Amino acid sequence: MNFTLRVWRQRNAADPGAFQEYQAKDILADMSFLEMLDEVNIDLVHKNQEPIAFESDCREGICGTCCQMIDGEAHGPETGTTVCQLFMRSFKDGETIVIEPWRARAFPIMKDLIVDRTAFDDIIAAGGFVTANVGGAQDGNNILIPKPDADTAMDAAQCIGCGACVAACPNASAMLFVAAKVSHLAHLPQGRPEKARRALAMVSKMDGLGFGNCRNHYECEAACPKEISVAHIAKMNREYGSAALLSDQDPSS
Amino acid sequence: MHALKKYMASSIGKKQMMGATGISLYFYLIVHLAGNIAMLFGAERYNKYGYLLLHEMAEIIVPVEIILIFAILIHIRLAIQLTLENRAARPVAYAMKKSNQQTLHSASMMMTGSAILIFIFIHVANFRFGGAGMGGMPIVTYDGVAMKDLYGTMMRAFSQWWYTGAYVVAMMLIFSHLSHGVQSSLQSLGFNHPKYTPFVHFAGRAYAILISGGFILLAIWAYFQHGGTP
Numbered sequence: 001m002n003f004t005l006r007v008w009r010q011r012n013a014a015d016p017g018a019f020q021e022y023q024a025k026d027i028l029a030d031m032s033f034l035e036m037l038d039e040v041n042i043d044l045v046h047k048n049q050e051p052i053a054f055e056s057d058c059r060e061g062i063c064g065t066c067c068q069m070i071d072g073e074a075h076g077p078e079t080g081t082t083v084c085q086l087f088m089r090s091f092k093d094g095e096t097i098v099i100e101p102w103r104a105r106a107f108p109i110m111k112d113l114i115v116d117r118t119a120f121d122d123i124i125a126a127g128g129f130v131t132a133n134v135g136g137a138q139d140g141n142n143i144l145i146p147k148p149d150a151d152t153a154m155d156a157a158q159c160i161g162c163g164a165c166v167a168a169c170p171n172a173s174a175m176l177f178v179a180a181k182v183s184h185l186a187h188l189p190q191g192r193p194e195k196a197r198r199a200l201a202m203v204s205k206m207d208g209l210g211f212g213n214c215r216n217h218y219e220c221e222a223a224c225p226k227e228i229s230v231a232h233i234a235k236m237n238r239e240y241g242s243a244a245l246l247s248d249q250d251p252s253s
Numbered sequence: 254m255h256a257l258k259k260y261m262a263s264s265i266g267k268k269q270m271m272g273a274t275g276i277s278l279y280f281y282l283i284v285h286l287a288g289n290i291a292m293l294f295g296a297e298r299y300n301k302y303g304y305l306l307l308h309e310m311a312e313i314i315v316p317v318e319i320i321l322i323f324a325i326l327i328h329i330r331l332a333i334q335l336t337l338e339n340r341a342a343r344p345v346a347y348a349m350k351k352s353n354q355q356t357l358h359s360a361s362m363m364m365t366g367s368a369i370l371i372f373i374f375i376h377v378a379n380f381r382f383g384g385a386g387m388g389g390m391p392i393v394t395y396d397g398v399a400m401k402d403l404y405g406t407m408m409r410a411f412s413q414w415w416y417t418g419a420y421v422v423a424m425m426l427i428f429s430h431l432s433h434g435v436q437s438s439l440q441s442l443g444f445n446h447p448k449y450t451p452f453v454h455f456a457g458r459a460y461a462i463l464i465s466g467g468f469i470l471l472a473i474w475a476y477f478q479h480g481g482t483p
Contacts, residue, residue, distance in 0.1 A: 211342055216359065
């Protein structure tokens with residue numbers, strides 16, 4: 001298969017950046033999107049040109065590192081996949097593919113397709129954890145958790161922090177990411193005692209980092225490679241509302 | 254109070270206030286529509302209904318109007334603030350961006366909302382404040398009580414094809430705004446339930462059709478009352 005790629009190239013954060021066209025030739029249909037980019041980069045290195053900078057780590061869809069806007073969709077046209085799990089058979093031979101980095105004020109571009117997602121780490125550091133030292137792993141059923149709660153918590157815990165929700169949101173809002181963690185821990189007995197403090201701290205940090213506001217377009221849910229539901233955003237809205245208005249915690253904590 | 258202020262300044266607080274004010278406004282619309290049905294029963298019935306609201310029920314209606322004005326002001330202020338913040342959150346737009354879930358209704362909330370605001374100004378001037386912009390409202394007397402001829406003023410306005418046409422367009426904008434607004438307000442306030450959310454999405458759309466369709470039918474009825482001639 002052959003493709004024409006229109007790739008965003010940007011030397012560094014200060015560079016204005018621009019699209020450049022590349023040809024991806026003799027690509028196998030069963031190559032992943034990243035393997036296709038590897039082939040293009042090998043070609044560029046042979047031509048003594050700067051390879052396209054993009055992030056990848058696990059290449060099995062669980063690390064959330066590979067983040068690219070492909071043909072206007074976060075992680076490309078397939079649902080519930082990351083870029084590394086997107087295969088070239090999803091594209092038509094001869095197609096032109098547009099590749100951009102995530103675009104959000106809170107995710108500044110570092111180089112080409114790589115953005116700085118430290119903002120997500122800052123939000124987690126603000127409260128996305130349980131403060132108690134829980135010691136070693138418990139025996140099975142030592143802490144009784146209703147199966148539906150465990151399942152809902154697991155659904156939310158699947159978040160890999162890739163930032164596709166922010167990238168796909170028309171307002172660059174991080175609500176789905178924050179909601180996934182708030183909801184995950186609020187559904188479990190280990191996280192419940194601190195749920196008010198956590199919701200307040202994480203939302204306060206998110207607001208301070210320059211993400212946009214949720215307008216319930218639900219683009220985040222459609223783009224999420226882990227298919228996390230916007231029901232978790234409603235859960236966070238409830239948690240935040242009751243924490244801010246009914247708990248003794250300060251909303252800016 | 255300090256905590257409340259911080260809540261109102263937070264992204265979720267703003268969304269929840271947006272939702273709560275929205276709910277008060279769209280609930281008002283069903284009351285308004287129910288009241289307007291009185292016009293089908295003729296001039297006397299409708300004019301007496303208008304008189305009842307502004308005179309005998311003024312103790313209830315005026316506070317409700319004040320609450321609605323505050324709800325509209327808060328709704329507008331938050332809409333502007335949220336829109337500016339959202340624009341700032343993505344300073345460089347994508348060269349290519351596809352939408353998978355976003356609808357025309359959800360994408361155009363600011364636009365339909367602004368147009369509805371203009372409509373509200375005209376509508377309130379025309380019918381709430383003595384026919385301003387309509388050449389005033391004549392007085393009619395029933396059982397010795399003098400009251401404004403709201404029915405006649407309305408019939409005069411809606412006998413003009415362009416007035417009815419513009420009104421229908423305004424109602425379609427309200428349909429669009431409510432199509433997204435009803436379910437969005439509930440989601441913002443945290444109402445999302447696996448059993449009820451699909452129904453809420455359906456009911457939100459149905460409510461939007463009921464409200465806009467109801468007002469449109471009454472406007473068209475008023476237009477044909479006079480044979481559709483000016």
